[in-house]
Structure formats: C-alpha cells, structure tokens
Amino acid sequence: MSATPATPVRVLVAYGTANGATAQIAGAIADVLRKAGLQAEPRLVRFVADVSPYEAVVLGSGLYAGRWQKDARKFVRRHHRALAARPLWLFSSGPLDVSASQRDIPATPSVQRLADELGAREHVTFGGCLHEDAHSRGARMILRSGKGGDFRDFPAIEKWAAHIADALLAERGVSP
Ligand SMILES: Cc1cc2nc3c(=O)[nH]c(=O)nc-3n(C[C@H](O)[C@H](O)[C@H](O)COP(=O)(O)O)c2cc1C
Structure with missing residues (x-):
C-alpha cells in the first residue's frame, strides 16, 4: 500500500447554516481531510450546483x-440521487450546552429520516454555537433566556474527520 492516493x-x-456556526465546523473537517492527503472543499450548500465531481x-x-436549516434540506432533495x-457522512450542529461532548446525541427524527433515505454511513451531533450578534427572533429569545454560547467541540470534530479520512484512504488502498 502507498502513503498517498494516485x-x-x-x-x-x-x-x-443560518447563523454561521456550522461554517467553522465544516472548515475544521475540511482542514483535517486535507492534512490527511484528501482534496476537501468546504462549501455552503447554496453554492453547490453539482455533486458529481466529488467521490x-x-x-x-x-x-x-x-430540523436542518432549510437550504440544507433543499440540497438533500435536489441532490438526493447523487448523495x-x-x-x-452527516453531522448536525445544535445543542447549546455540553451534552454533545459528554454523550452521543442521536439524530433528530427529521434528520434520521434523511440519513436513512440517503443510506448515510454515520450521523453525529456536535454542540452548537449562538452568539450575541444573532438577529432572528428565535435567536433573540434563546439569548434572552441565557442559553447562548459556543459549545462546538473542535477536538471531537477533528477526531471524527480523521476517522472519515482513514475510511476513505483505506478504501483506496492507501496506508495511513
Ligand atoms: C431559533 C433556534 C432554534 C434552534 N433549535 C434547535 C434545536 O431544535 N435543537 C438543537 O440542538 N439546537 C437548536 N438550536 C441551536 C442551533 O442549532 C445552534 O446554534 C447551531 O450551532 C446553529 O448553527 P448555524 O449557526 O450554523 O445555523 C436552535 C437555535 C435557534 C436560534
């Protein structure tokens, strides 16, 4: 086995994303995949016209x-067959507390349905983030109730991304 894919x-x-928190999670995942030798591109779903170039x-x-943010749901409908x-691999970013760092949080019923329909290999829930500058009515209500903050667990996110890289490279016959 070689150390890099041909x-x-x-x-x-x-x-x-509605408030930006998931962009940095996607960026962290792409960074880990790239460091492992994969060609990874973080993209807002709205800007992905075609999934076919990706393996x-x-x-x-x-x-x-x-539920997932509406553009993400639309993306799944539009690219269902290609996905x-x-x-x-699927992930949700949500809980505004440390729960996702302490135990596995199952996909919500709506997200689990997507995972089943698409035959996803895995779904994981990461902690979310809601900053004071979020402006929607729902966000303001949550912030007023004192539940804002950043609960994204980047070491856990990076660990999950490394495991995806290992799986893809192993399938290509590439040694770690
Ligand atoms: C109006 C509103 C509703 C939310 N509903 C949920 C929810 O049902 N479950 C959950 O775990 N987190 C929920 N959250 C937290 C968000 O999912 C979390 O802030 C996430 O990181 C947002 O990602 P984004 O900034 O990329 O959109 C909610 C946040 C807001 C503002």
Whole structure:
C-alpha cells in the first residue's frame, strides 16, 4: 500500500447554516481531510450546483426546531440521487450546552429520516454555537433566556474527520 492516493480523493464538505456556526465546523473537517492527503472543499450548500465531481460527501447543518436549516434540506432533495450513490457522512450542529461532548446525541427524527433515505454511513451531533450578534427572533429569545454560547467541540470534530479520512484512504488502498 502507498502513503498517498494516485489520484486525489475529492471530498465535498457541504453545510447549511443560518447563523454561521456550522461554517467553522465544516472548515475544521475540511482542514483535517486535507492534512490527511484528501482534496476537501468546504462549501455552503447554496453554492453547490453539482455533486458529481466529488467521490465522497460530508454534509451537515445547524438544527432549528429539530430540523436542518432549510437550504440544507433543499440540497438533500435536489441532490438526493447523487448523495445516495456516494460514501456519505452527516453531522448536525445544535445543542447549546455540553451534552454533545459528554454523550452521543442521536439524530433528530427529521434528520434520521434523511440519513436513512440517503443510506448515510454515520450521523453525529456536535454542540452548537449562538452568539450575541444573532438577529432572528428565535435567536433573540434563546439569548434572552441565557442559553447562548459556543459549545462546538473542535477536538471531537477533528477526531471524527480523521476517522472519515482513514475510511476513505483505506478504501483506496492507501496506508495511513
Ligand atoms: C431559533 C433556534 C432554534 C434552534 N433549535 C434547535 C434545536 O431544535 N435543537 C438543537 O440542538 N439546537 C437548536 N438550536 C441551536 C442551533 O442549532 C445552534 O446554534 C447551531 O450551532 C446553529 O448553527 P448555524 O449557526 O450554523 O445555523 C436552535 C437555535 C435557534 C436560534
């Protein structure tokens, strides 16, 4: 086995976001994949026209009332067939407390349905982030109740990304 793939494995790291927190999670995942020798591109779902150039996809979104942000749901509908045909990992970013760092938080029923329909390999829930500058009515209400803050666990995010890189490289016959 060689240490690098002969042709680069191109991985789409697509994300839906309403308040920006998930963008940095996607960026951290793409960084780890790139360091492992994969060609990873973080992209806002709205700006992905075609999934076909990518060999694998990591797709995630912030949670809003138990569902993914609407552009992420639209993305799944539009690219359903291409996503289902590729190795696919899903993540949600949500809980505004330390719970996601302490135990596995199952996908919400809405997200689990997507994972099942698409035949995703895995879904993981990471802690979310809500800053004082979030402006929607819902965000203001949560902030007023004292529940804002940054609960994204970047070491856990990076560990998950490294495990995706290992899986993709092993399938290409590349040794770590
Ligand atoms: C109006 C509103 C509703 C939310 N609903 C949920 C929810 O149902 N479950 C959850 O875990 N987090 C929920 N959150 C927290 C967000 O998912 C969290 O802030 C996430 O990191 C947002 O990602 P984004 O900034 O990329 O959109 C909610 C936040 C807001 C502002």
